[in-house]
Amino acid sequence: MVEWKIEEIDELIQRMRQLAEELKGKAGEIQAVERNLDRILANIKMLELNISDVKELV
């Protein structure tokens, strides 16, 4: 049986989210930063759907 390090993975995902949101807050009017972060945040959400949502069930 494979043991998945879900807690650790989730922690890193949450750090990524925090970092991306922090960066978005500092983007000001720089569209090139803001819009790319929107895409990064959408990808982070996919990591959450795949890992974070299920962490307390594994």
Added chain:
Amino acid sequence: MLEYQSIYWNPILETLSQEKLRALQVKKFRRIVAWAYNNSPFYRRLYQEAGLEPGDIKGLEDIRKVPKTEKGMMREVQQDEPFPYGDMLAVPLDQVTAFRQTSGTTGTPVYQADTWQDWEWWSECWCYILYAQGYRDTDRVFIPFGYNIFVAFWAGHYAAEKLGCEVVPGGVLDTQARILKMQELRCTAFMATPTYVLGMADAARNKLGIDPAKDLAIQRITCAGEPGASIPTTKRRMEEAWGAKVYDHIGATEIGAWSYECTEQPGGLHVNEAFFLVEIEGLETGESITEPGKEGKMVITALDRIAKPCIRFDSKDVIRWADHPCDCGRTFRVIDGGVVGRADDITKVKGVLLAPTAIEEVARSISGLGDEYEVIVSKKGDIDDILLKVEILPGQEGEQESILFRLKDQLRVKTNLGYRIEAHPYGSLPRYEVKAKRFKDLRKKGG
């Protein structure tokens, strides 16, 4: 570890116990209902009228308290602001990044809004599909699709890229050019409706002198848009024509990519139960059906779609749970035989319930018949009449009488109905590139 990596896109979710999947679904269901209630005026109104607040949903047993939605509601609200979606929209309009619409085969098209996150979600759902069907980064995937307002294979394209496949968009090319390009590039996989899979094979053989099974390198084909890949006789025709494995996928613009066949081909499709909640309700009674083998109407929730939430959507698809787990090891339940009909397609003819898929199953099982057929139901005086038009394959004309006899006989056995059958010259019935419309009920207005 390697074994898991080689089979599953997400081994955690795809092998979660049924009990834990239910817990995950309840958690996500509560979240999407709260999201819709707080952000979509339509949903807030719907739930308030039913006296429901998101906090009322505590467990699985409370889900049926939530009012259902249906296509008609979506059509109705899209007349209102914000244009063109109406107040079912749950995000500010400036966050919408993609427009799609339904094909309109059952009425006015429904407009669908997606944010970038929703679009990532679409392709994520498709990653589950393609990975389960054996797509890997070594595949060169051809997509013979018009890349237009219909969602069709758009998300398949993005998912294949995400998997690391090399994607060849076959957008504006005509059928023959597409076949030649697939041959030239030695493509290993493609995606199309069953009608077009058969139509391409026909064009390859009869217009280009190419045998797709021998002269092309296709190993796997993903079908969507029509039920053909779950109809054994149609699947067999496609697999023989291409010398490839054919896998089914069912999704919908207003729902998402909710089910897929895996490489085990278990005679049905897995429901992606980590991303969707599927309920089955009795066709007549509306009672909840959880036991295998019993047909009912699907009510489905997309658990993570935010721009235009899809919550307890009455899809009209008729499905039934399979009674055995799949050998692939996925714990996602299987719907036996895919979508076996549509509640609004199953019609009474001469007092007998008839599903168009049953006719296809028979027509595609008779050797000597072409792939195309057409069914026209009408009234002759007070009596229902079913006319079935078929094509006899070139070189089989001498066998016409025996072919039609077998067809008529099998139709009576399988559907309990008698048919008038017309044999038409090969190539004379309409050909379709996307969704075929082979069943016409002239007794219905606009049928």
